[in-house]
Amino acid sequence: MSPLELRASLSLTALYALRMLGLFLILPVFAIHAMGMPGGDDHFMIGLAMGIYGLTQGLLQVPFGMLSDRIGRKQVIVPGLLLFALGSFIAAFATDLYWTIIGRGLQGAGAISGAVTALLADLTTEKSRIRAMALVGTSIGLMFALSMLLAPILYQSIGMNGIFAMTGSLALAGVLVTLFIVPSEREVPASIAATPPAPFLSVLFDRELLRLDFGIFALHAVLMALFVVVPSSLVSGVGLPVSEHWKIYLPVVLCSFVLMVPPIIAAERGRHFRTMFLGSIFVMFLVHAALIGGATGIYALSAVLVVFFTAFNVMEALLPSMVARTAPPGGRGAALGIYNTLQSLGIFAGGAAGGALRQQGGAAAVYVFGAAVLLIWLLLGASMKAPAPRAAAKAEPTADAAT
Numbered sequence: 390m391s392p393l394e395l396r397a398s399l400s401l402t403a404l405y406a407l408r409m410l411g412l413f414l415i416l417p418v419f420a421i422h423a424m425g426m427p428g429g430d431d432h433f434m435i436g437l438a439m440g441i442y443g444l445t446q447g448l449l450q451v452p453f454g455m456l457s458d459r460i461g462r463k464q465v466i467v468p469g470l471l472l473f474a475l476g477s478f479i480a481a482f483a484t485d486l487y488w489t490i491i492g493r494g495l496q497g498a499g500a501i502s503g504a505v506t507a508l509l510a511d512l513t514t515e516k517s518r519i520r521a522m523a524l525v526g527t528s529i530g531l532m533f534a535l536s537m538l539l540a541p542i543l544y545q546s547i548g549m550n551g552i553f554a555m556t557g558s559l560a561l562a563g564v565l566v567t568l569f570i571v572p573s574e575r576e577v578p579a580s581i582a583a584t585p586p587a588p589f590l591s592v593l594f595d596r597e598l599l600r601l602d603f604g605i606f607a608l609h610a611v612l613m614a615l616f617v618v619v620p621s622s623l624v625s626g627v628g629l630p631v632s633e634h635w636k637i638y639l640p641v642v643l644c645s646f647v648l649m650v651p652p653i654i655a656a657e658r659g660r661h662f663r664t665m666f667l668g669s670i671f672v673m674f675l676v677h678a679a680l681i682g683g684a685t686g687i688y689a690l691s692a693v694l695v696v697f698f699t700a701f702n703v704m705e706a707l708l709p710s711m712v713a714r715t716a717p718p719g720g721r722g723a724a725l726g727i728y729n730t731l732q733s734l735g736i737f738a739g740g741a742a743g744g745a746l747r748q749q750g751g752a753a754a755v756y757v758f759g760a761a762v763l764l765i766w767l768l769l770g771a772s773m774k775a776p777a778p779r780a781a782a783k784a785e786p787t788a789d790a791a792t
Contacts, residue, residue, distance in 0.1 A: 393572060397512035398521040400570040405505055406528040407563045408470070411477065411556030412442065412496070413536035416616045417638065418544040418552075421624065421631055428486035436617050436744015438490045443609070443736025445497035450733055454503030454726015455589065462508035463567055466501045470563045473499030477557030481550045492553065497733065499560070503726030510713040510725070512572060522710030529705045533698075534646070537638030541631050587720030593727060597715050600773055602728050605708050606735035607766040611673065611759040612701065613739030618752045619694075622685060629687070637691055645698035652703045663773070666707060669700035670767045676700075677760035681753060 419439060423429040457465040473496050480492025506525065513521045543552050592598065623629045623637060652665040676697040679689070709728065716724030746754040 391514075391517075394513045394517050394521065397509060397572050398517075398524050400566060400572070401505055401509045401512075402521075402524045402528045404466075404563050404566045404571065405502070405525050406532050407559045407566065408473065408501075409529050410532040410536060411473070411559040413533050414540050414543065414552050414556060415439070415549070416533075417537055417540040417620055417634055418631055419549065420617055420620050422544070422549045423486055423489070426486045426489070427484075432617070432748040433741070433744045434486055434490075436740045436742070436747070438486055438493055438740075439617065439744070440613055440737040440740020441490050442493045442497035443613075443733040443738070443740065445494045446500045446502075446733035447497075447730045447737060449498055449500035450503050450730035451723065451726040453500045454507065454729070455723045457504035457507055457726075458720070458723060462504045462511070463571070465504040466508075466567050467564055469499040469501035469504070470560045470567065471499070472496075473501075474557040474560035474564075477553050477560060481553035481557065483550075483553075496556075500726075500729070500733070502729035502732070503723075506709055506713065506725045506729070508571070510716075522706065522713060525709060529702075531646070534638070534642030537642055538635045541634045544631060587717040587723065589720075589723055592716060592720040592723045595715070595724075597774060598712060598724055598727070600769055601708055601712050601715065602731040603769060604704070604766055605728055606731040606738070607762045608701065608704050608708070609732050609735035610739035610742070611677075611762055613736050614743030614746075614755050614759050615697075615739075617740065617743030617747055618755045619690075622690070622752060637687070637694070641691055641694045642698060644695045645702055648695070648699040649702040649706075653706050656703075656707055665703065666773070667767065667770055669703045669707075670763055670770060672700040673697055674760055674763040674767060677756050677763060680756040681760065 416439070420435055423435045423438060428434050453465050453469065476492045476495025476498065478492075479495060480489050483489040483492055506522070509521050509525065540552070543555070547555070620631070620634065623634055624631065629637065652669070655661045656665045676693045679693050709725070712724055712728045742758055743755050746758055
């Protein structure tokens, strides 16, 4: 990477990571905490509180992404972070589940993921972009891992309200990163800056982009549904109190990070891409099949979580780089806005469906839901086009050669 690409990649990854840490910190503990709040006797409402973030974000990702194509990326990113912070502080002072839902909805209104990833695509060349996007994807997995470790400890020390206040503070820190560390948009190559916006409908209905959009929807729907069930399973099924959940999550995530490296390297070099892509989906499907079959003991659950998060992290790295590569230069903001809309709607659908299914059919119904979503994704992905090896893009000298 050039110095500009490295600075852009590291600073935007840090920005994304700060925000995702704020989002993920509630996942390991909220479902348990909410049961003690007014309205917390309804699992659907708990799932809604976890997933409403995705609904409001889903409604605004495309408008914010398109707006960033027209007025600039940072002009969208900063207000979005301030909205996220406002929602976090409302949730911090909430005294019942309903105000928490309002706060989570406002968090989601800060829909900046498309603008962030579009700016990263603007500032990187084709041959560097998959590395840059892999950094973002890996940061998502890393923040998830860190949240698994820190959330139970923070919950014991500062409580759920303190965690929400911390997420607001992280969003405000993200504003400072955006203003003073992220490269100026004036540093974007002139050919990119001058690229007219691509027609929205051509971006929206692009077949390959739609396939990738469904992929990120499925990935996060499955994740959210899983975490409606897993924390309480560790408490009731394994007998592990919330304060000790890190003893499961830490080794699980460390192992998954080690195991994810070879598939990402192979995919980055353009070799065995389809194998890595489809194999990761199939592995997550097998994990759900094992959970349906009764893999609920402490060692069995730990093993399937290692496998799940290895595949999850691989897909988090591959999917956004594929969207940036497939979208036209003048439509990256819109394409990544649509992509992040489907990610957000997946968060909402997974949380709401997971809560409703657990209320009606227990944990097994949630696992069946996840398996069905992954099977559909596998069938849709079977006919995808594998990208050309990276060597084919060797001669591309500037970022505007992205597609």
